[in-house]
Amino acid sequence: MKPPAFAYHAPPDLDTAVDLLAELGEDGKVLAGGQSLVPMMNLRLATPAALVDISRLGELGDLEVADDAVTLGAGVTSERLRTDDTATAAIPLLRQALDHVAHPVIRNRGTAVGSLVHADPAAELPAVLALLDGSVVLRSRDGTRRVVGSELFLGPLESDVRPEELATEVVFPIPPARTGTAFHELARRHGDYALAGVAVRVGLDADLRIDTARAAFIGVADRPVVIDVGAALAGQHHDALDTADAVGHARARLDPRDDIHATGAYRRHLAGVLLGRALEEAARRAATTDPTTPTAEEAT
Ligand SMILES: Cc1cc2nc3c(=O)[nH]c(=O)nc-3n(C[C@H](O)[C@H](O)[C@H](O)COP(=O)(O)OP(=O)(O)OC[C@H]3O[C@@H](n4cnc5c(N)ncnc54)[C@H](O)[C@@H]3O)c2cc1C
Known part of the structure; x- marks a missing residue:
């Protein structure tokens, strides 16, 4: 597949790139690495009249x-x-x-x-x-x-x-001390976009019990979905988590659609499974971060 004809600009500096974008308006598109834009142009899903290449700036x-x-x-x-x-x-x-x-x-x-x-x-x-x-x-x-x-x-x-x-x-922003994170997802092949995935951050208090916990899901809506699950875990010790309430809380707030890859029900179930695993991993990691650095709460 080949893209439709387009003009190509390689501006020498940032100011020129910004001027070009102003002049081109809706006709122009920034070309960075081209890893998403070029396939879309080849499939004619994007048809910009002109590209402004910023990769050499x-x-x-x-x-x-x-x-x-x-x-x-x-x-x-x-x-x-x-x-x-x-x-x-x-x-x-x-x-x-x-x-x-x-x-x-x-x-x-x-x-x-x-x-x-x-x-x-x-x-x-x-x-x-x-x-x-x-x-x-x-x-x-x-x-x-x-x-x-x-x-x-x-x-x-x-x-x-x-x-x-x-x-x-x-x-x-760099999270405060005693914060642990994890990213879990399921893709059919390594490197493919995920059917569903979740990034989590867990903050512990000085007794290594859950203070804060948030999750950001991918593949389950038209944009990332951030859900606070801190209340469902508050006070639990980092190495003995019961994530059932947090998983239930998150699943109740997710409503993925069916598509050719998976049903919405499967994605919601999967998102919960991934969340449980990610929370446990993030909590373990939080306990091993440097406790001499103040948490955000202590620093203020
Ligand atoms: C086979 C394949 C598998 C992939 N798998 C994954 C995956 O698992 N996970 C994942 O996250 N991504 C995946 N990608 C996408 C990849 O990460 C892309 O590189 C990324 O999404 C876009 O970065 P880019 O620099 O190539 O942007 P481009 O393709 O150059 O641009 C993408 C869009 O962003 C705009 N844009 C880019 N930079 C700017 C800027 N500085 N200012 C204004 N507009 C800008 C462009 O105009 C265009 O609309 C995959 C791509 C391929 C081809």
């Missing part, structure tokens, strides 16, 4: 780890992030999630920011962004604005990024 290649956040530019590939020991030590959930994303060849070109803007409801990184309360910075000729994860995803393959906007970076 060095200005978008930064990956910074500060005390409170991991920030990466729109040029950082999923594989670079997955294999960055500093970033993934600060936020282990990044690697836990990216281990499930596609294959090395695709991760070597596909960008983390591109995955967020693309907003596939079965993609892993959107759930991570929503769960960590991260945000994306969008730049246009009119200036910049920041969109938080809970507001970025509007529907399947639809994010709150306007045609004239370029997503320049994503910020993932």
Whole structure:
């Protein structure tokens, strides 16, 4: 399959890229790694008149780890992030999630920011962004604005990024100490999009009992679904969790549709099974994080 004819622009810098997007409006599309956009063009599901290639803009290649956040530019590939020991030590959930994303060849070109803007409801990184309360910075000729994860995803393959906007970076806040995370999913083949999956974060108190617990599900709705399951687990010891109430609470709030891959009922059941496993793993991990670092509560 070949895409329809399109104009190709390779701007030399960010300002020129933003100007081009303003001039092209609805006719233009950003090309990052091309791992989602090019297949869609080949299948004629996307027919932009012009592409603005940002893959060679060095200005978008930064990956910074500060005390409170991991920030990466729109040029950082999923594989670079997955294999960055500093970033993934600060936020282990990044690697836990990216281990499930596609294959090395695709991760070597596909960008983390591109995955967020693309907003596939079965993609892993959107759930991570929503769960960590991260945000994306969008730049246009009119200036910049920041969109938080809970507001970025509007529907399947639809994010709150306007045609004239370029997503320049994503910020993932670093969770406080005594937080553990896990990402569990089921895909028919390794590297395929998941039938369902879940990212969880569990926070423990000083006695290593559950203080907070949240989950972000993928593959069960038209965007990531974040559910607070803390009340169903509060006070339980980290290594003797009874997750039944949390699983029931989450299942009652999920209503996946039937499709050619699975029934909605199967997906809801699966989501609960994955949640139970992920909570147990995250709680174990939370107990082994450095307890000398204050929790968010202690720090304020
Ligand atoms: C076989 C296969 C399997 C895959 N499996 C998975 C999987 O299991 N999990 C998963 O999460 N993903 C999967 N992917 C998708 C892959 O992760 C993509 O790389 C990613 O979704 C998009 O990143 P990209 O840089 O390639 O974006 P592109 O394909 O270049 O762009 C995607 C969309 O985002 C827009 N865009 C990109 N960057 C910006 C920006 N900075 N500002 C504004 N708009 C932007 C583009 O205009 C386009 O609409 C798979 C892809 C393939 C081909």
